[in-house]
Amino acid sequence: MYLATMSNVENPTEKTLAELGVHTPEEVTTLFVELREKANKEQRWIDKPDKFEQFRVKWIGRKSGILAQVTENWLKPADVDLKRIVGQVLNEFRSHLQRLVDQAQQGLDVRAGQAADVRERVDLSLPGVIRPIGSHHLIRQVFQQIEDIFVSIGFSVVEGPEIETPYYNFEALNIPEFHPVRDDMDTFYLELPKGAAVPLLLRTHTSPMQIRTMEKQKPPVRVIVPGKVYRRDNPDATHSFVFHQVEGLAVDTDITFCDFTGTIDYFVKQFFGPSVKTRFRPSYFPFTEPSVEFDVSCPFCGGSGTAAGGGTCSKCKGAAWIELFGAGMVDPAVYGFVNYDAKKVSGFAFGIGIDRLAMLKYGIDDIQVFFQNDVRFLRQFP
Numbered sequence: 001m002y003l004a005t006m007s008n009v010e011n012p013t014e015k016t017l018a019e020l021g022v023h024t025p026e027e028v029t030t031l032f033v034e035l036r037e038k039a040n041k042e043q044r045w046i047d048k049p050d051k052f053e054q055f056r057v058k059w060i061g062r063k064s065g066i067l068a069q070v071t072e073n074w075l076k077p078a079d080v081d082l083k084r085i086v087g088q089v090l091n092e093f094r095s096h097l098q099r100l101v102d103q104a105q106q107g108l109d110v111r112a113g114q115a116a117d118v119r120e121r122v123d124l125s126l127p128g129v130i131r132p133i134g135s136h137h138l139i140r141q142v143f144q145q146i147e148d149i150f151v152s153i154g155f156s157v158v159e160g161p162e163i164e165t166p167y168y169n170f171e172a173l174n175i176p177e178f179h180p181v182r183d184d185m186d187t188f189y190l191e192l193p194k195g196a197a198v199p200l201l202l203r204t205h206t207s208p209m210q211i212r213t214m215e216k217q218k219p220p221v222r223v224i225v226p227g228k229v230y231r232r233d234n235p236d237a238t239h240s241f242v243f244h245q246v247e248g249l250a251v252d253t254d255i256t257f258c259d260f261t262g263t264i265d266y267f268v269k270q271f272f273g274p275s276v277k278t279r280f281r282p283s284y285f286p287f288t289e290p291s292v293e294f295d296v297s298c299p300f301c302g303g304s305g306t307a308a309g310g311g312t313c314s315k316c317k318g319a320a321w322i323e324l325f326g327a328g329m330v331d332p333a334v335y336g337f338v339n340y341d342a343k344k345v346s347g348f349a350f351g352i353g354i355d356r357l358a359m360l361k362y363g364i365d366d367i368q369v370f371f372q373n374d375v376r377f378l379r380q381f382p
């Protein structure tokens with residue numbers, strides 16, 4: 001008897017059973033067994049996704065996969081007496097192919113997982129990744145030192161907006177529109193849409209927070225205000241268009257000029273060390289009366305004006321004193337703007353330039369280094 005097998009017929013699934021000379025159920029079963037073995041063999045060679053895909057398309061591809069051909073060529077045209085058995089074996093064959101595909105897919109997944117494990121294996125002998133840890137900027141550190149000193153004597157810390165109205169930056173501080181001190185502070189106004197209600201500017205000092213604080217609370221007031229301020233200054237070793245201040249304000253029913261100078265002296269000694277001395281000289285600010293300028297004895301030459309190795313001290317230029325900051329007793333006119341009774345309250349205010357203070361304390365001779373953020377500078381102040 002002639003029995004069709006795949007070994008002697010090319011592409012048997014492209015022919016019908018009749019063309020293959022298959023007429024009995026046994027012959028049908030044999031045909032499928034051979035097909036199954038071929039599929040098994042090919043499946044074992046799958047080691048990569050592209051081979052898997054080839055296998056899948058070849059065997060169960062919807063259009064021209066072998067499974068589709070078998071249905072088309074073997075099942076559909078089969079004689080009535082063979083159709084049942086072909087249908088049955090074809091169903092088993094279909095499940096078998098699906099199993100082969102699933103197994104192959106799993107095999108690939110496992111391989112991929114193993115490869116990833118190898119790739120991602122942690123080698124504890126390798127040097128680690130060194131991530132540099134940042135630290136507080138020197139200006140922030142100095143803010144902190146100042147806050148600590150004032151908080152320890154009963155002040156609290158408040159902050160305010162860097163964009164101000166002329167009312168808070170000037171008028172309420174007793175600086176009317178055409179007052180000459182505005183020239184010093186001629187500054188950055190914001191470009192606003194036409195019809196904006198009030199002009200806005202970058203604050204030129206932290207003093208507007210004196211007003212905002214007193215508007216909000218009744219005496220007693222004891223606050224300090226750290227923050228950035230802006231002026232139209234050309235950058236050089238001692239000037240920058242942005243710098244930092246700490247404003248201070250104390251208002252109560254019985255604050256005297258002695259409380260004022262005592263507080264400043266205490267602060268300066270805490271900040272620079274107990275051996276420095278302070279002094280004040282008359283000065284002028286529209287919102288303080290009297291106004292003073294505080295000096296500290298030069299911390300570099302011990303207030304002698306002479307350098308350690310002889311000659312003039314380069315820091316104070318032989319003057320023995322270094323100008324520190326402006327301050328004064330709150331001008332009674334200012335109380336009028338915040339509804340405080342000028343007859344009942346008194347107080348003092350000061351405005352410390354932080355950059356300058358930091359430069360003095362740490363011997364830094366160029367204010368620009370604070371803004372350049374060169375890590376070689378920053379690392380010196382961890």
Ligand code: PHE
Nearest residue numbers: 205207285326327349350351
């Ligand atoms: N606001 C002043 C300035 O920036 C400093 C100051 C503050 C003076 C408080 C007196 C009182 O120059």
